[in-house]
Amino acid sequence: MSQHLPVLLVAVPLFLAPVAALVGRWKLAWAVAAAGCWWAFAASIMLLRRVMDEGTIHYAMGGWEAPYGIEYRIDLVSAFVALIVAAIGAVVIPYARTSIAKEVSEDRGALFYSAFLLCLSGLLGISVTGDVFNVFVFLEVSSLSAYAMIALGQDRRALTAAFQYLIMGSTGATFIVIGIGLLYVMTGTLNMADLAERLPAVSDNRTIPVAFTFLTVGITLKLALFPLHLWLPNAYTYAPSAVTAFIASTATKVAVYLLLRFFFTVFGAAFAFEQMQLDMVLMPLALVAILGMSLVAIYQENVKRLLAFSSVAQIGYMVLGISFGSVLGVTSGILHLFNHALMKGALFMAMGCVMYSVGSVRIEKMAGLGKVMPWTMAAFVGGGLSLIGVPFTVGFVSKWYLVQAALEQGMWPVAAVVMVGSLMALVYIWKVVEVAYFQAADPDHQIREAPLSMLVPTWVLVLASFYFGIDASTTASIATRAAETLLGVGL
Amino acid sequence: MSVGLLVGFCVLLPVLGAVLVLVLRNYPNAREAATLLVGAATFYHVLGLLHYIREGARPRLDLLEVVPGVQLAFEVEPLGLVFALVASFLWPVTTLYSIGYMRGHHEENQTRFFFFFAIAIAGALGVAFSANLFTLFAFYEFLTFCTFPLVTHHQTEEAKKAGRIYLGILLSTSVGFQLIAIIWTWQLAGTVEFTEGGILAGTASAGVLGAILILFVFGVGKAAVMPFHRWLPAAMVAPTPVSALLHAVAVVKAGVFTVLKVSLYVFGIDLLATLAATDWLAWAAGATIILGSLVAFKQDNLKARLAYSTISQLSYIVLGALLANEWGIIGGGMHIAMHAFGKITLFFAAGAIMVAAHEKKISRMHGLGRTMPITFAAFFVGSLSIIGLPPAGGSWSKWFLGMGTLEAGQYGLLVVLMLSSLLGLYYLLEVPVKAFFFAPPDDAHHGPGIKEAPLPSLIAIVITASATVAFFFWPDLWHELMTLAVSGGAS
Numbered sequence: 001m002s003q004h005l006p007v008l009l010v011a012v013p014l015f016l017a018p019v020a021a022l023v024g025r026w027k028l029a030w031a032v033a034a035a036g037c038w039w040a041f042a043a044s045i046m047l048l049r050r051v052m053d054e055g056t057i058h059y060a061m062g063g064w065e066a067p068y069g070i071e072y073r074i075d076l077v078s079a080f081v082a083l084i085v086a087a088i089g090a091v092v093i094p095y096a097r098t099s100i101a102k103e104v105s106e107d108r109g110a111l112f113y114s115a116f117l118l119c120l121s122g123l124l125g126i127s128v129t130g131d132v133f134n135v136f137v138f139l140e141v142s143s144l145s146a147y148a149m150i151a152l153g154q155d156r157r158a159l160t161a162a163f164q165y166l167i168m169g170s171t172g173a174t175f176i177v178i179g180i181g182l183l184y185v186m187t188g189t190l191n192m193a194d195l196a197e198r199l200p201a202v203s204d205n206r207t208i209p210v211a212f213t214f215l216t217v218g219i220t221l222k223l224a225l226f227p228l229h230l231w232l233p234n235a236y237t238y239a240p241s242a243v244t245a246f247i248a249s250t251a252t253k254v255a256v257y258l259l260l261r262f263f264f265t266v267f268g269a270a271f272a273f274e275q276m277q278l279d280m281v282l283m284p285l286a287l288v289a290i291l292g293m294s295l296v297a298i299y300q301e302n303v304k305r306l307l308a309f310s311s312v313a314q315i316g317y318m319v320l321g322i323s324f325g326s327v328l329g330v331t332s333g334i335l336h337l338f339n340h341a342l343m344k345g346a347l348f349m350a351m352g353c354v355m356y357s358v359g360s361v362r363i364e365k366m367a368g369l370g371k372v373m374p375w376t377m378a379a380f381v382g383g384g385l386s387l388i389g390v391p392f393t394v395g396f397v398s399k400w401y402l403v404q405a406a407l408e409q410g411m412w413p414v415a416a417v418v419m420v421g422s423l424m425a426l427v428y429i430w431k432v433v434e435v436a437y438f439q440a441a442d443p444d445h446q447i448r449e450a451p452l453s454m455l456v457p458t459w460v461l462v463l464a465s466f467y468f469g470i471d472a473s474t475t476a477s478i479a480t481r482a483a484e485t486l487l488g489v490g491l
Numbered sequence: 492m493s494v495g496l497l498v499g500f501c502v503l504l505p506v507l508g509a510v511l512v513l514v515l516r517n518y519p520n521a522r523e524a525a526t527l528l529v530g531a532a533t534f535y536h537v538l539g540l541l542h543y544i545r546e547g548a549r550p551r552l553d554l555l556e557v558v559p560g561v562q563l564a565f566e567v568e569p570l571g572l573v574f575a576l577v578a579s580f581l582w583p584v585t586t587l588y589s590i591g592y593m594r595g596h597h598e599e600n601q602t603r604f605f606f607f608f609a610i611a612i613a614g615a616l617g618v619a620f621s622a623n624l625f626t627l628f629a630f631y632e633f634l635t636f637c638t639f640p641l642v643t644h645h646q647t648e649e650a651k652k653a654g655r656i657y658l659g660i661l662l663s664t665s666v667g668f669q670l671i672a673i674i675w676t677w678q679l680a681g682t683v684e685f686t687e688g689g690i691l692a693g694t695a696s697a698g699v700l701g702a703i704l705i706l707f708v709f710g711v712g713k714a715a716v717m718p719f720h721r722w723l724p725a726a727m728v729a730p731t732p733v734s735a736l737l738h739a740v741a742v743v744k745a746g747v748f749t750v751l752k753v754s755l756y757v758f759g760i761d762l763l764a765t766l767a768a769t770d771w772l773a774w775a776a777g778a779t780i781i782l783g784s785l786v787a788f789k790q791d792n793l794k795a796r797l798a799y800s801t802i803s804q805l806s807y808i809v810l811g812a813l814l815a816n817e818w819g820i821i822g823g824g825m826h827i828a829m830h831a832f833g834k835i836t837l838f839f840a841a842g843a844i845m846v847a848a849h850e851k852k853i854s855r856m857h858g859l860g861r862t863m864p865i866t867f868a869a870f871f872v873g874s875l876s877i878i879g880l881p882p883a884g885g886s887w888s889k890w891f892l893g894m895g896t897l898e899a900g901q902y903g904l905l906v907v908l909m910l911s912s913l914l915g916l917y918y919l920l921e922v923p924v925k926a927f928f929f930a931p932p933d934d935a936h937h938g939p940g941i942k943e944a945p946l947p948s949l950i951a952i953v954i955t956a957s958a959t960v961a962f963f964f965w966p967d968l969w970h971e972l973m974t975l976a977v978s979g980g981a982s
Contacts, residue, residue: 385636388662389666390636391625391632391633392629392633397557397558403670403671403674404674404678407675407678408678412671415674419671423663423666423667426658426659426662430655430658438648470557470563473557473558476558480559
């Protein structure tokens with residue numbers, strides 16, 4: 001079985017999705033989804049270990065060898081991203097059981113878990129496949145199921161949010177498929193490794209820069225790089241809490257992975273950064289995202305929305321790291337991919353707990369929560385410290401690498417922007433902390449701490465964000481090796 | 492127990508104390524007894540390290556590698572031991588004082604108070620024993636965050652505002668300047684380990700190194716060099732024991748200690764003496780000394796006056812480091828101890844007056860000396876030490892600092908030191924003199940109802956005041972340690 005692990009990682013949740021829909025009762029559907037998520041988690045750990053020991057895994061789908069069939073190609077980057085997705089899924093699913101039961105009506109429960117599994121398998125598929133058209137297919141699988149899950153939010157504005165995401169997401173997907181089509185026309189292959197080999201020969205042809213541009217725009221739309229982030233705040237705000245936690249920690253991360261994959265593996269760093277001067281585009285946008293979106297976050301009154309804008313800013317950090325085009329820069333991008341998934345997952349899950357107990361995540365409703373919901377708010381503070389980048393948290397590790405990458409190139413103003421961004425995070429996190437801890441709770445309104453089934457998964461992520469902040473040598477060395485693989489150095 | 496583990500144990504003990512405080516939260520007497528005992532044990536173990544340092548050993552404990560090449564590690568050297576001895580001795584003394592104060596003043600949330608107090612001491616010891624810039628920075632930030640609940644203890648609107656200033660200034664300087672300086676150092680020197688003679692010499696031009704020095708000195712907001720001093724008076728909203736221990740000892744001394752440590756072990760005295768930036772910064776410290784004294788002069792609120800006096804005195808130590816000669820460093824290091832004992836006596840006395848007579852304003856303390864003779868006598872002794880007059884320990888550190896200015900040929904700065912002492916003579920001695928010799932204001936009720944502060948507080952005041960006098964006759968311990976620090980090893 002272990003030789004079929006790459007495909008089973010994706011196929012098991014994919015086939016469990018219709019099962020979840022068919023069993024009908026939401027509790028059973030949840031059990032099916034949980035099985036799928038935990039399987040994916042176990043499988044992704046095994047895959048990462050194998051990749052670390054044996055190097056890149058090639059798997060020919062259905063036994064059809066690479067140029068003809070679809071190849072699954074798992075290197076360190078893929079395995080790492082797959083692990084992030086699967087780990088977040090495994091933590092969110094027990095949380096979802098309580099949270100979703102409260103926020104989504106019972107008769108839609110089974111369909112919800114079916115969509116959840118589809119989304120998970122789509123995201124996993126993107127990270128392990130070595131075929132660009134397959135990427136597009138999985139991207140649509142994950143996106144369509146995400147639209148459905150977002151639309152299930154309690155607030156009726158969830159419908160418009162999902163529709164907005166649908167329109168913009170589909171635009172992005174169309175751009176991507178056009179880009180892929182152009183590449184296919186020029187090279188006659190869809191396999192990433194083949195593309196990488198054949199592209200240099202035709203890179204003078206204007207079609208290739210055009211394809212590159214289509215792909216860049218499409219992917220940056222999916223990863224919500226400023227100014228293509230407009231779909232994200234509403235989607236994150238109005239989706240059910242568990243969905244927000246899952247999507248915020250995985251979907252944009254996988255899109256960042258795609259960016260890395262296309263820039264470095266398919267087109268190659270030389271083409272992307274020297275010929276297309278990608279850094280000139282990405283770096284300013286990333287900097288504007290960091291400063292501008294942090295500023296917008298400060299003025300939000302709905303904490304989920306605040307965190308959503310913070311996510312756009314944090315995506316800026318990842319893209320900034322990538323835009324340096326250096327090993328250190330890409331390392332910081334990959335590290336932050338992982339680190340941000342942990343902290344933002346924890347923060348959104350803490351907000352889900354507030355939603356569960358209070359019924360709102362507006363900032364003024366959170367007065368005195370420090371006392372009535374001590375564990376939830378402590379989790380929020382813990383995740384917030386990470387976002388600020390305090391030592392002993394994952395946020396600090398990301399910052400350490402990112403600033404290093406900036407100083408390495410002598411760009412100290414960029415390093416200063418990174419620091420200013422983290423101080424702005426202090427402002428918007430502390431805004432919530434002050435209301436929760438300095439204002440008295442409304443005595444007429446009986447609020448109780450969220451149930452353990454939600455607190456435990458939240459705290460798993462909070463503790464993980466501290467653990468990997470104190471002992472970052474594992475994640476940092478994986479990220480460094482992954483960056484070296486992508487840039488083709490040090491091997 | 493191996494000596495390395497002993498170092499870790501010293502840092503861990505206060506954390507254990509904090510846990511005990513939580514466990515015993517329903518038994519106030521047992522809770523305070525536990526803090527006292529753990530405090531005494533901590534001091535005992537820190538004192539146990541003295542023997543190794545005298546032998547020239549540098550006990551070290553490597554905890555783990557946070558990111559490749561950067562360790563979380565402790566290493567005890569003479570300067571760190573000075574700070575650790577001061578902090579760990581004054582912790583149980585302050586606890587004794589707090590018992591009288593917090594109960595006499597009917598403060599709420601005493602468990603939280605004692606809990607974060609103990610945690611903060613762990614942070615201070617972590618700073619003192621840090622083996623490299625990373626560990627130092629981590630505990631430095633840790634100290635900022637775990638003192639926040641102490642500063643904002645009353646949870647009023649005023650406390651919230653003060654908390655904002657406190658966090659805002661301390662974090663923006665540490666993240667905005669200090670962290671950049673650390674990462675820059677890491678980039679240039681390839682290490683962040685504290686090394687005898689420094690690590691930066693010859694790695695970059697004098698301009699770059701000067702810029703890093705400026706980032707360090709202003710980045711250590713806890714040293715309160717103007718214009719980054721506002722947090723210190725703001726933090727005076729805290730209960731007086733917090734002001735006493737944290738803002739005369741642990742927090743502010745962590746700041747100036749960092750400056751001394753960076754001067755000695757990152758730059759090295761020789762390199763420091765060649766940089767033009769050192770001179771400019773010495774004058775910035777000189778300006779802070781004078782301006783702090785002038786502002787203190789104008790304050791009628793006793794705690795505010797002491798706060799500005801602290802700002803002024805901290806810059807003595809910063810100046811000592813920046814004189815870049817052995818006299819200056821020895822004087823600065825000794826002043827850590829001398830100022831700590833003197834200033835904590837003054838804060839203790841201020842708190843005692845608040846508890847016993849409910850007076851905060853100096854102008855309303857006239858005549859109080861007759862009802863509270865011990866308190867005001869202690870205040871007198873503490874003032875002498877801060878001013879630098881015999882028979883109090885402060886005369887020694889001021890003496891060495893003065894010698895340092897002569898050695899550096901900075902006669903102007905010698906004048907600054909003298910001028911500030913003259914100002915201190917007035918603004919500190921005014922308090923006991925008027926209390927003893929002036930008639931009470933007409934509307935004051937200094938009647939028979941008022942007596943000395945509660946006995947535990949009084950004992951604490953007497954201990955610190957006597958120590959201040961004792962250090963005039965026996966300054967040997969501090970002098971010996973600082974001589975070891977500048978000579979690097981064997982005595």
